[in-house]
Each structure stands twice: as structure tokens, then as C-alpha cells.
Amino acid sequence: xxxxxxxxxxxxxxxxxxxxxxxxxxxxxxxxxxxxxxxxxxxxxxxxxxxxxxxxxxxxxxxxxxxxxxxxxxxxxxxxxxxxxxxxxxxxxxxxxxxxxxxxxxxxxxxxxxxxxxxxxxxxxxxxxxxxxxxxxxxxxxxxxxxxxxxxxxxxxxxxxxxxxxxxxxxx
Numbered sequence: 001x002x003x004x005x006x007x008x009x010x011x012x013x014x015x016x017x018x019x020x021x022x023x024x025x026x027x028x029x030x031x032x033x034x035x036x037x038x039x040x041x042x043x044x045x046x047x048x049x050x051x052x053x054x055x056x057x058x059x060x061x062x063x064x065x066x067x068x069x070x071x072x073x074x075x076x077x078x079x080x081x082x083x084x085x086x087x088x089x090x091x092x093x094x095x096x097x098x099x100x101x102x103x104x105x106x107x108x109x110x111x112x113x114x115x116x117x118x119x120x121x122x123x124x125x126x127x128x129x130x131x132x133x134x135x136x137x138x139x140x141x142x143x144x145x146x147x148x149x150x151x152x153x154x155x156x157x158x159x160x161x162x163x164x165x166x167x168x169x170x171x172x
Contacts, residue, residue, distance in 0.1 A: 003145045003170040004037060010152035012040030014105070017069055017156065023047045023060055024073030032075040033112065033171050053079050057086035061094075064102030064161075074108040076118075077126045077165070088133050091161055095136045104161045105152070106137075112168030127165050137161040145170070
């Protein structure tokens with residue numbers, strides 16, 4: 001199966017969970033390379049969010065605390081940097097500070113360099129840095145299609161938050 005096909009299969013599987021909601025920019029309207037992978041997700045589970053990355057992560061943390069399973073979607077690592085406050089200081093530290101472990105599945109991609117290179121501000125991979133910053137949120141990279149479905153299923157089964165890193169150059 002192709003990388004994009006496996007991502008679509010994983011998103012469809014997540015969408016079958018009654019608690020699941022998908023939150024992100026252009027996940028309903030399109031315009032970014034992740035959009036086709038939501039084809040099997042019921043439309044009522046897709047929440048189109050404005051460009052407000054920090055607010056998006058905080059919103060997803062709140063959804064998790066309310067019993068939902070948010071899949072928080074960032075089409076680029078570089079956009080997730082803007083949500084680092086909510087991710088590093090709130091979602092990641094709640095188990096330590098408050099004894100509560102909200103579960104958010106964070107979906108992020110290293111931006112593609114082909115057919116159009118987005119430049120250094122859209123193609124960085126911050127996986128190693130975030131592994132060092134995060135103490136309770138697991139960071140997992142998905143360098144090949146065979147890792148996608150098992151990794152998303154593991155994130156679904158886990159009792160903690162997971163940040164799954166995709167590679168935009170593999171979408172095509």
C-alpha cells in the first residue's frame with residue numbers, strides 16, 4: 001500500500017472511534033497534502049480550525065479532558081512550533097502537575113521538498129528536539145508506509161498522548 005493510502009486507512013480507523021474528532025487547518029476544505037487522507041472520516045468528525053496553532057493545541061487538550069479523542073492535525077512541523085507552549089508546558093506536563101493524562105493524537109508532517117520546495121521554514125524536522133522537550137507525550141516518526149497503521153493503532157490504544165511524524169515527500 002502507498003504511504004498516502006496507509007494514512008487514509010489509519011484515519012478511517014481512527015474515525016471509527018466514537019470519541020474521535022479531527023481538528024486542523026484545511027482538513028475539510030482542502031488545500032494541503034494531508035486532505036485526501038480524510039476521505040474515509042465522517043464529515044461531522046472534521047473540525048475546520050482557523051490559523052491559530054497555539055489555540056488549536058489548547059482546544060484539543062480541552063477536548064481530551066472532556067472525554068473526546070482529538071486528532072490534532074498540523075500539515076507542517078514548522079506550524080506546530082507555534083503550538084509548542086500548549087504542547088510542552090500544558091499537555092505534556094499535566095500528568096506531572098495535575099495527575100491527569102489527557103490523550104491527544106498529534107499528526108504532523110515534515111513538509112515536502114518536491115515538486116515544490118517550500119523552503120527551510122516549511123520543511124524542517126523537529127522530531128529529535130521535541131523528543132528531548134517532551135516527557136509524557138510520545139514522539140514517533142513514520143519513515144515508511146508499513147509503520148503507519150500499526151503506529152496509529154498503538155497511539156489509539158495508548159493511555160497517553162502521541163505525536164506522529166509523517167514525511168510529506170512520501171505522500172506522492
